Amino acid sequence: MDLWPKGNARTHAAADPESEDFSDLVRAHHRDLLVYASALTRDPATARDLVQEAFIVAYRKREVFDVTRDFATWMRGIVRNKWREWLRKNRRYDLGDHELARMDADVAAWQSSLAQGGHSLFDALEDCLGRLPGTLRETVETYYYEGRTGDETAAHLRIAPAAVRKRLQRARTLLKQCLDSKQGEPEAPENA
């Protein structure tokens, strides 16, 4: 009996189909779940721990998983529960129910889009980054992709820290709008 829905990426034949399916699911979903967990916790190491724990819980509860349900939704629920457990010990980055629901909807929309053959989140993000105005893009690249702190970014770009804050905020808002507009778009064929 198939206990798992089929993952997006089958890499090789394995002796144990159930294990193989679960491995595929880990590979297919861990990145979106990492983004989700990182947004919840605001701590990359904790986010990875939560995603790991969530997959372990899912594997141990595989007998009760309803294969007619959406695996990504189920996993987000487990990550969310793990995050709430973590929050009980660390309340620095709490989110209200409304904000949590909005974030959950964002992630769900992208997972649904990908499942229907649309862009992955990171595909779309790269495209949207290319559409940012130059000053915003260089600020994002310096802060996120070169790994500088906000103050280092300000010094590097020779602008005030307040300007960095404003640019990052503006860039994130534009990226969100761009990503929203790209949801459901079919993925462009390679070399097109």
Add this chain to the structure above:
Amino acid sequence: MKPEPSPYDPESASERWIDAALSEHARLGRDGADEELVLRILSETVHQRPVVPPAPRFARDWKTAIGAAAAAVALGFFAMSSFRVGSSGERRSGELSFVVRVEAPEAVGKSPVALMTGTTHRIDFDVEAGSVFARSHESVRITADRSGTSSGGMLYEGHVLVECDAFRIEAASVLLPSRGKEPRLLADGVRVVRSTPACVAEAEHLSFDPVSGHLVLTGVTRVETDKGLLASFDPGDRLVLSGGGFSVENARVGRY
């Protein structure tokens, strides 16, 4: 996303999500996977060996969970810490933890028990008071159901787990050779998990050279990496795993 709160942090939930996406995209790239995380998950799920219930005899004999022992080899000696006694409800396993400092050859030349000389490292070794093996500046942990001395050295048996930064080795038995013998960790019935680059290998025998950090596997049954599965090996093939990759040395000699 930065781990510590800062005035540059996003404010709304949507901004937080974009912030997280940018951070993970910067870390993983467009199509990259977090191989370390994937391997951590798989090693705790589909690659985890089933837990065998303890036999009653050992439940009586092994009430102890053996605690940490630290071995410092800097000046030619090492010290082990004391055993720690656990409750009978805990997993009946012995656990020894060694932290070994490996010095440059000239410094270890003063050591009275120096046994092995590598090109850059030298390791002191004494199994009369315990057992030590290490790669340079690496912490190694051994967990087993039981341990004892044999003619060959210190023998660990039953769900043996050897953990260090680069590898995790599960084995039916592990032998740490006694003084005067070639200082290599030997194991039978092994399964090796390497996190980066991701690799899982199963074999009948393993030899670990602490100086080179190479694992040599023979009687290999399967090797799984992120690129796929290899399961066709000749009995004499040797699989050499190192920190950066692996190679298969074929023992078959052709006639030309």
